[in-house]
Structures are given as C-alpha cells and as structure tokens.
Amino acid sequence: MEEIGAAFVTALKLIITGDPEVLSITLRSIIISGSATILSALIFIPAGSAVFFSEFPGKKGLVNLINTLFSVPTVFVGLVVFIAISRSGPLGGLGLLFTPGAMVTAQALLISPVITGLSISALSGVRPEIKDTALSLGASRVQIAITMLREVRYAMAVVVLAGFGRAISEVGAGIMVGGNIRGYTRTLTTAMSLETSMGNIEFSMALGIILITIALFVSIIVYRLQRL
Amino acid sequence: MINIRQLNKFYGGRQILRDINLNIDAEEVFSFIGPSGAGKTTLLRLIDLLERPTSGTILYKGVNTAASENIRIETRRKMAMVFQRPAMFGASVFDNVAYGLKVRGEKNPRLADRVGKAIQDVGLAGYEEQDARTLSGGEIQRVALARALVISPEVLLLDEPTANLDPVSTVTIEKLIMKIIGEMNITVIMSTHDMAQGQRLAGKIAVMMEGRILQTGDPGLVFNKPENHLVARFVGVENIFEGNISSNSDGLVNVAFGPHVLEGISDLSAGEKVNIFLRPEEITLTPSRTATSARNSFRGEIMRISLNGPLARVELDCGFPMIALITRRSAEELNLQKGQNVYASFKATQVHIIKR
Numbered sequence: 001m002e003e004i005g006a007a008f009v010t011a012l013k014l015i016i017t018g019d020p021e022v023l024s025i026t027l028r029s030i031i032i033s034g035s036a037t038i039l040s041a042l043i044f045i046p047a048g049s050a051v052f053f054s055e056f057p058g059k060k061g062l063v064n065l066i067n068t069l070f071s072v073p074t075v076f077v078g079l080v081v082f083i084a085i086s087r088s089g090p091l092g093g094l095g096l097l098f099t100p101g102a103m104v105t106a107q108a109l110l111i112s113p114v115i116t117g118l119s120i121s122a123l124s125g126v127r128p129e130i131k132d133t134a135l136s137l138g139a140s141r142v143q144i145a146i147t148m149l150r151e152v153r154y155a156m157a158v159v160v161l162a163g164f165g166r167a168i169s170e171v172g173a174g175i176m177v178g179g180n181i182r183g184y185t186r187t188l189t190t191a192m193s194l195e196t197s198m199g200n201i202e203f204s205m206a207l208g209i210i211l212i213t214i215a216l217f218v219s220i221i222v223y224r225l226q227r228l
Numbered sequence: 229m230i231n232i233r234q235l236n237k238f239y240g241g242r243q244i245l246r247d248i249n250l251n252i253d254a255e256e257v258f259s260f261i262g263p264s265g266a267g268k269t270t271l272l273r274l275i276d277l278l279e280r281p282t283s284g285t286i287l288y289k290g291v292n293t294a295a296s297e298n299i300r301i302e303t304r305r306k307m308a309m310v311f312q313r314p315a316m317f318g319a320s321v322f323d324n325v326a327y328g329l330k331v332r333g334e335k336n337p338r339l340a341d342r343v344g345k346a347i348q349d350v351g352l353a354g355y356e357e358q359d360a361r362t363l364s365g366g367e368i369q370r371v372a373l374a375r376a377l378v379i380s381p382e383v384l385l386l387d388e389p390t391a392n393l394d395p396v397s398t399v400t401i402e403k404l405i406m407k408i409i410g411e412m413n414i415t416v417i418m419s420t421h422d423m424a425q426g427q428r429l430a431g432k433i434a435v436m437m438e439g440r441i442l443q444t445g446d447p448g449l450v451f452n453k454p455e456n457h458l459v460a461r462f463v464g465v466e467n468i469f470e471g472n473i474s475s476n477s478d479g480l481v482n483v484a485f486g487p488h489v490l491e492g493i494s495d496l497s498a499g500e501k502v503n504i505f506l507r508p509e510e511i512t513l514t515p516s517r518t519a520t521s522a523r524n525s526f527r528g529e530i531m532r533i534s535l536n537g538p539l540a541r542v543e544l545d546c547g548f549p550m551i552a553l554i555t556r557r558s559a560e561e562l563n564l565q566k567g568q569n570v571y572a573s574f575k576a577t578q579v580h581i582i583k584r
C-alpha cells in the first residue's frame with residue numbers, strides 16, 4: 001500500500017515537473033489519435049450520411065452490421081492492417097509498417113464503425129418536421145441533406161469525440177502496426193503496457209493519470225455539447 | 229388556381245381522404261373546417277405536394293402536378309406552408325426566415341433586405357439574432373409566417389394557425405393574417421377547427437369530416453343553412469328534429485314531429501321527410517305566452533342552466549329536448565330557475581328545413 005502511495009507521488013512529480021519523456025509521449029498520442037479521428041471523420045461521416053439518405057435493399061442489415069462492429073477487437077483490426085501494409089501485403093509498397101502513419105491508419109479503421117454508426121443515428125434523431133419544413137420552403141434533396149446535417153452539428157461533434165476517445169485509449173492495434181518504437185511510435189497506451197511489464201510503475205502511473213485526464217476532458221466537452 | 233379531382237389518400241389500409249373534389253380560385257381565402265382527425269392536415273400536405281395522393285389529381289393553374297418530378301418541385305416553390313406545430317431550424321430568427329430565399333439562390337444585399345422586411349412585418353424586429361428555438365409559441369408562429377411570406381408565394385397554406393395559442397396571441401396572428409390578405413395578391417388556403425375563426429378569416433369554407441368534404445360555400449351560408457345534420461351539429465345547430473311536412477301553403481309549411489307541429493319556410497311539398505334545424509340563439513324565452521310575431525311557441529320546463537361567459541345555455545323539456553342560448557343578463561332579468569316553466573318562441577324564418 002505504501003509503495004503504491006509513493007509511486008503515485010512520483011508519478012505526479014513526473015507530470016508537474018514536465019518530464020520531457022512523458023510530455024513527448026503525450027503529445028505524440030494526441031497527434032496520432034487526433035489525425036486518425038480527423039481522417040476517419042472526413043471519410044465516414046459522409047459515408048454514414050450517404051447510407052442514411054439513400055434507400056437500398058439490405059440497408060437495415062448494413063446498419064445492424066455497422067453497430068455490431070462498434071466493439072470490434074483492436075487486435076483484429078491491428079492484424080488486418082498489419083497484413084495489408086506488411087512488405088508482401090497489397091499496400092506493402094507504401095512502407096507504412098512500424099510508422100506513425102500505420103497507427104493512424106489502424107486507429108482510423110478501428111473507429112470507422114463508431115463514426116459511421118453514430119452519424120446515422122444522429123441523423124435519425126432529426127425530427128421529421130425539419131425535413132417537411134425544408135421541403136415545403138423549396139429545398140432540393142441535396143439542400144435538405146445539408147440542412148439536416150447542420151441541425152445535428154453538435155451531435156456530430158459528440159460522434160467525433162467518441163471516436164477520439166476510443167482511438168486514444170486503444171493499445172492492441174497500435175502496438176502491432178506501430179511497433180512501440182521509442183521516440184517514434186510510442187504512445188500513452190503502448191508505453192504503459194511496456195513500462196508496467198518492466199516494473200516501472202511510477203512512469204506507467206503518470207501516463208495513466210494523463211490518459212484518464214484526457215478521457216475526463218473529452219466527456220466534459222461531450223456533456224456540454226449534448227446540453228446545447 | 230387549384231383544382232382537385234377525385235382525390236383519395238390511404239395510409240396503410242386506412243382511407244384518410246375520400247373522393248375530394250374542390251376548386252380554389254386565385255386570391256381566395258379558403259378554409260377547411262372540421263373536427264380533429266377529419267383529414268385537414270393531410271389534405272393541406274397533399275396540396276403542398278409534400279405527399280402523393282393514392283389516386284386522383286391536383287391541378288395547379290391547369291397543370292397536372294403529378295406530371296413530373298420537376299413540375300412538382302417548381303410548383304412547390306410557388307407555395308409556402310405554415311405547419312400546425314411549426315418547426316424551427318436550430319439557427320437564428322434571421323437564418324430561419326432567410327431559408328426559403330437561400331435555397332432559391334437569393335444573394336445579399338437583396339437577401340438581407342427582404343428578410344429584414346419580413347421580420348419587421350410580423351413585428352419581430354430586434355429578434356434577428358435570437359436562437360429561434362428559444363422563442364415563445366406565438367413568436368414561433370410569427371417567424372413561421374415570415375419564413376413563408378418572405379418568398380412571396382402565390383399560395384399560402386396555413387394549418388390551424390392559432391390552434392396552440394392563447395387568446396391574446398390568437399388575436400395577434402389573426403390580425404397579421406388579415407393584413408397579409410389585405411395587402412398581398414395571394415391565395416390563402418387554411419384549416420381550422422374553429423367555426424368562428426373560419427367566419428372571421430375565410431371567404432369560402434369547406435366543412436370536412438372523416439375524410440370527406442360535406443359542404444362548401446360562403447361561411448354565412450354554411451353557418452345558417454347547413455346541408456345535413458353532421459354539418460349542422462358542427463356549426464352549432466343544437467336543435468335537430470326529424471319530421472314530415474304536413475302541409476304547404478305558399479311556402480309556409482307545417483312540419484309534424486312526434487305529436488308536435490311547428491311552422492317554417494320551405495318549398496318542399498306535403499309528405500316529404502325532413503330534418504329541422506334550429507340554432508339555440510334564435511330562441512327567445514318568456515315567462516308567459518306573449519303576443520309576438522314568432523309563429524312558434526312551446527311551453528317547457530327548465531332542466532338545466534349553464535353559464536358560459538356572457539351567455540346562458542338553457543336546456544328545456546318541451547315534451548322533446550330543446551336548447552336555447554340567451555344572454556346571461558336576460559337570464560338574470562327573467563330570474564330563470566331550474567324547474568320553472570317558460571315559453572320558447574322562434575320565427576318561422578329561423579327554422580331551417582332540409583330534405584332527409
């Protein structure tokens with residue numbers, strides 16, 4: 001018990017004194033997961049909207065499948081991306097393996113069902129009266145779609161934050177395709193798993209506190225947005 | 229302006245509108261009147277081309293609106309509808325009102341001018357930047373009106389424009405609508421469940437019930453000469469009797485109902501089965517049989533008196549039930565009491581007789 005207390009104090013010291021290693025890992029995590037989230041949002045919010053606004057056979061099944069994939073195991077996504085970008089894989093020529101780019105790709109893919117599925121459900125939440133009003137005021141189909149997306153702009157921000165939350169806290173895919181290379185692809189979660197296994201509890205704890213703080217921050221923003 | 233032919237609408241297996249035939253002229257103020265569930269909203273939505281009829285046609289200035297998707301959109305853009313419960317976009321009052329112009333490609337500075345003027349016209353100057361969803365019910369109704377009018381529609385559709393408002397806001401909105409009707413060359417098609425509002429605003433009304441149009445015409449005519457007992461009930465005729473014409477001399481008829489006889493005006497001949505309609509406000513009550521020009525007088529016992537604002541509703545038993553509506557003041561002057569016997573009198577010209 002005393003040991004844990006001492007470790008906690010050391011961890012806080014590391015954070016407060018701005019330990020350069022802790023700082024750089026934190027920044028790298030935010031940049032990699034932030035990029036993954038932006039990339040995923042740019043592709044999958046429009047994709048989700050396209051699914052929502054179009055009618056085709058099997059639409060319901062597709063939406064169900066997307067929702068099931070919310071909790072796809074991170075190591076599974078890691079494996080798929082690893083195979084795709086390894087030397088002999090279809091995207092091997094890009095030389096992405098064990099780079100931050102690989103981690104961005106894996107995380108973007110990992111959160112794509114969340115972004116797509118939550119976008120669809122955000123749009124489903126628009127009251128039908130809004131669509132009728134736009135239609136009655138002379139809007140075309142495209143204009144109606146834009147109007148509805150604008151109606152759910154706060155909900156879309158929540159969608160993006162939910163994606164970011166999952167990306168920054170995942171560890172399996174990041175380790176597999178990033179390789180946990182110090183100063184290059186080492187992030188909060190991958191560093192924690194390594195340092196803990198090496199018995200470096202204080203350092204791990206410092207990173208854990210930062211991770212929790214980021215998660216807390218994200219949920220506060222989500223809470224604020226949902227009340228708008 | 230708008231001609232509707234043999235229009236039917238089903239939702240699932242349920243028929244909501246039945247064989248609607250209607251002609252609405254340009255610059256007319258036309259109102260559908262009917263109880264909740266009659267199909268008023270459904271019919272307005274079909275006219276605004278938000279929904280498609282199951283069968284039948286809607287002509288707009290002679291053009292079949294179902295001819296192509298392009299014609300539907302073009303025609304829809306000549307109309308504007310204010311919904312029963314208007315929805316505000318999650319944006320400022322200004323942006324809400326500007327919507328119809330923006331989707332039509334209108335640009336500043338003309339856009340800002342027209343929007344500003346529309347907001348001013350409905351008395352909301354100064355509210356431009358407020359979030360429209362934080363407005364009161366009456367204010368929302370006014371924004372919805374401005375949002376519809378800013379595009380200068382040929383046809384304005386108003387679905388129960390005051391149904392959710394308090395009496396003061398209702399007066400404000402009705403005044404606004406009257407101002408619009410007076411100042412713009414616009415065709416107004418509205419709905420209401422309030423007969424009095426129909427009479428105040430509309431030049432022509434159509435009484436709807438259970439998906440059918442039962443009677444169309446001048447509000448005064450529908451009010452005073454309902455064509456059947458459903459319309460009669462709806463427009464406030466509380467005394468409806470079934471009888472037979474027993475004689476007709478030069479238009480003055482005797483009508484027998486049960487053991488009773490009353491006099492009325494009709495060109496139907498003896499032997500015809502008829503409905504007799506008598507509005508409760510046409511009946512005068514006196515404590516004794518007095519000499520008046522009223523051709524009809526029945527003695528009855530007061531069963532119940534209910535006060536409603538400045539009016540008193542008196543239920544009588546004259547051997548048949550009869551309801552009279554008199555002013556509260558005259559009820560007090562006559563000192564009417566439950567159980568008292570009075571005479572109920574009315575003129576032959578106030579009895580409305582139609583073939584059954």
Ligand SMILES: Nc1ncnc2c1ncn2[C@@H]1O[C@H](COP(=O)(O)OP(=O)(O)OP(=O)(O)O)[C@@H](O)[C@H]1O
Nearest residue numbers: 239244262263264265266267268269270271312421
């Ligand atoms: N989209 C729909 N699907 C199924 N039934 C519907 C639909 N819209 C309306 N109805 C039904 O059609 C009938 C007529 O509805 P409508 O809203 O046109 O009545 P209304 O005359 O406007 O009534 P109110 O005065 O209450 O507004 C109702 O019984 C309603 O339940």
Ligand SMILES: [Mg+2]
Nearest residue numbers: 268269312387
């Ligand atoms: Mg309605």
